[in-house]
Amino acid sequence: MSDKKASLSIDGKTLDLKVHSGTIGPDVIEVSALTGNGYFTYDPGFVSTAACESKITYIDGDKGVLLHGGYPIEQLAEHSDYLETCYLLLYGALPNASQKEAFVNKVRMHTMVNDQMSTFFKGFRRDAHPMAIMCGVVGALSAFYHDSLDITDEKHREISAIRLIAKMPTLAAMTYKYTIGQPFMYPQNHLSYSENFLHMMFGNPCEQDKVNPVLAKAMDKIFLLHADHEQNASTSTVRLAGSTGANPFACISAGIAALWGPSHGGANEAVLEMLNEIGDASRIDEFVAKAKDKDDPFRLMGFGHRVYKNFDPRAKVMKLAADEVLAELGLENDPLLVIAKRLEQIALEDEYFVERKLYPNVDFYSGIILKAIGIPTSMFTVIFALGRTPGWIAHWNEMISGSYRIGRPRQLYTGPAQRDFVPLDKR
Numbered sequence: 001m002s003d004k005k006a007s008l009s010i011d012g013k014t015l016d017l018k019v020h021s022g023t024i025g026p027d028v029i030e031v032s033a034l035t036g037n038g039y040f041t042y043d044p045g046f047v048s049t050a051a052c053e054s055k056i057t058y059i060d061g062d063k064g065v066l067l068h069g070g071y072p073i074e075q076l077a078e079h080s081d082y083l084e085t086c087y088l089l090l091y092g093a094l095p096n097a098s099q100k101e102a103f104v105n106k107v108r109m110h111t112m113v114n115d116q117m118s119t120f121f122k123g124f125r126r127d128a129h130p131m132a133i134m135c136g137v138v139g140a141l142s143a144f145y146h147d148s149l150d151i152t153d154e155k156h157r158e159i160s161a162i163r164l165i166a167k168m169p170t171l172a173a174m175t176y177k178y179t180i181g182q183p184f185m186y187p188q189n190h191l192s193y194s195e196n197f198l199h200m201m202f203g204n205p206c207e208q209d210k211v212n213p214v215l216a217k218a219m220d221k222i223f224l225l226h227a228d229h230e231q232n233a234s235t236s237t238v239r240l241a242g243s244t245g246a247n248p249f250a251c252i253s254a255g256i257a258a259l260w261g262p263s264h265g266g267a268n269e270a271v272l273e274m275l276n277e278i279g280d281a282s283r284i285d286e287f288v289a290k291a292k293d294k295d296d297p298f299r300l301m302g303f304g305h306r307v308y309k310n311f312d313p314r315a316k317v318m319k320l321a322a323d324e325v326l327a328e329l330g331l332e333n334d335p336l337l338v339i340a341k342r343l344e345q346i347a348l349e350d351e352y353f354v355e356r357k358l359y360p361n362v363d364f365y366s367g368i369i370l371k372a373i374g375i376p377t378s379m380f381t382v383i384f385a386l387g388r389t390p391g392w393i394a395h396w397n398e399m400i401s402g403s404y405r406i407g408r409p410r411q412l413y414t415g416p417a418q419r420d421f422v423p424l425d426k427r
């Protein structure tokens, strides 16, 4: 705690409030004393609320800084890989060579799912949205792992984290295969994490597939860039669900549901739909005007962020990866990329966006890479959920392994004051 004090004068009273300082970032004012004095704080959307203490990730929205365990995302994207970043998020330090090898092997040995899981898929329509299927099958993991659901047991929490990180690619690929009527592909232990995912997505039992290493590297980078983002809506959902003592698989399923919204993880799918709707660079001005029109609900998907009031550092890395992948595939002049780059240029110059500090976010370029890799738009948010799993489970574990209380926000009530029941014949 810092030695700073905050005081609040109200109704002739002065309340002294504790102030806490973190390693970096704004100090926080502890307001729990307000309830005893008859007040709640009011902060719809939690714009100014720190809901917890955490050591995992730090974001400076004004500077466009994102740190995992203190390491800048740009350096992790350049020098690390997804599973190493998973380790960093879970254990708070980069692994040495033997720790990394052991972790990668542990994940590798848990990539298969119980074969009975495949029957769950048959209950869904083939045209079900992949996120609907993922909400169901990830939650259903709770039904299979009774031996690792004592959340007070550190070992149980660790095996649940490993199982979730290991099985998300398998379940995601099964979801995709189910929607296109192709047989599920089993994970292959000789492949890397991202090669395995692409094998399970695009391989088939009739031929030996060879995963393009450039695409596998791009996939790994996309997973890494989505790995964690402090207390975003879906991570806060996981924490709130976890605060009730719910099992980790149910909590991650809740996070998947929250991520699905187009204002959050669903934005990558919405960006591609928007670029397709624009269709041609000549129509960009029409859509920018719609985005600026107060009476038009249309927003420029992939732009703006609750925290970043500068470029999302992940968007910068994603943009470079998009150029690499499209060059590798000879798609440099992909019409959607041309529209995206023109849109970005306009948004960075237009007063409306500049004034509101609406920059491209992580979702703006990711969809272009995913489309180039051959992943259908409806699977984009599933990819985001896959990438974000280590972040979700690291925050869940940080909370459960520390001291926590059930999350229970209060409200400003503006409904009717107490009144007596009116019998039907008197209404």
Ligand code: SDX
Pocket (backbone or CB within 6 Å): 228, 229, 231, 232, 233, 262, 263, 264, 265, 267, 291, 292, 298, 299, 300, 301, 302, 303, 304, 305, 306, 307, 356, 358, 361, 362, 363
């Ligand atoms: C993610 O929290 C995280 O960390 C999320 C995430 C993660 O990794 O977990 O980073 C992932 O969710 C990224 C965001 C993806 N969403 C989108 O790209 C959807 C489009 N963006 C917007 O819906 C919006 O920018 C939000 C939801 C991202 C942020 O909304 P806020 O912080 O509540 O901002 P706001 O709605 O109050 O907007 C402020 C102003 C408003 O105009 P005014 O009322 O001041 O005149 O900016 C305008 C908004 O109308 N605005 C936009 C806009 N985003 C905000 N106008 C046009 N297009 C947009 N995209």
